[in-house]
Amino acid sequence: MKQIQPAYRSKLAIAETLAALGARAVTISAVAKTVPADSRDIYKQVNNALSPSGQTPKDHQWFLANRTRRLHGAALLLLYCTYRSGYQSMAPHDAHGLAFAMSLMTYRELNQVPPDGEPLVSPERFSLLVTNGYQFGWESIIRGAASNFVSDNVKVMKCRSCRTPHLTEAHYVKYECSACVEAKEARSAL
Ligand SMILES: [Zn+2]
Secondary structure, eight states: OOOOOHHHHHHHHHHHHHHHTTOOHHHHHHHHOOOHHHHHHHHHHHHSSOOOOSOOOOOGGGGGSSHHHHHHHHHHHHHHHHHHHHHHTTOTTTHHHHHHHHHHHHHHHHTTOOTTOOOSSOHHHHHIIIIITTSSOGGGGGGTOOOOOSSSOEEEEEOTTTOOEEEEETTOSSOOOHHHHHHHHHHHTO
16 A cells, blocks of 8 residues: 555645535645645545546636625635634644635535535635735735735725725725725715
8 A cells, every 4th residue: 555644644634625625626736735646536536526627717806806706705815814823833734725625614604505505706716816816925914915916916905984804906005895885876866
């Protein structure tokens, strides 16, 4: 039997959790740092099917298309930041994978997604946002630091009216969400 190093065993365990959450093999490798062949095997074992092929999302601007996506993006990033802070000192090498899996699990529960259902934000989109967007400086998500995409960066910022954290374009100094803008317009039209 192949000898598995303890450091890799923890990554396989994270990979299994991610597969159960519906993450594709390519996302599993990116987050859990398992080799692609292992990620594919684990996906197959857990889901009884081959991991879907095809492109994973590349456009993080998807999160900015409407208020619900902005809210979900911000909630996921804040959950991630909280979990990651907790895992960082005890398991620094697995902290990203553990925090990613825990955030997704909590997100599914909060949105009451059934076991075979799909949440609004898929593991692939969440990975694009946090694995790519905050590969540096995740600690500062909670302080409103901008992501580190090549262009069109984003950040978590509270709406100035309803005080709810939204995902916003990085250039905003003050942000007002679409619901608050609409409410204000409705009042002024009376
Ligand atoms: Zn608002």
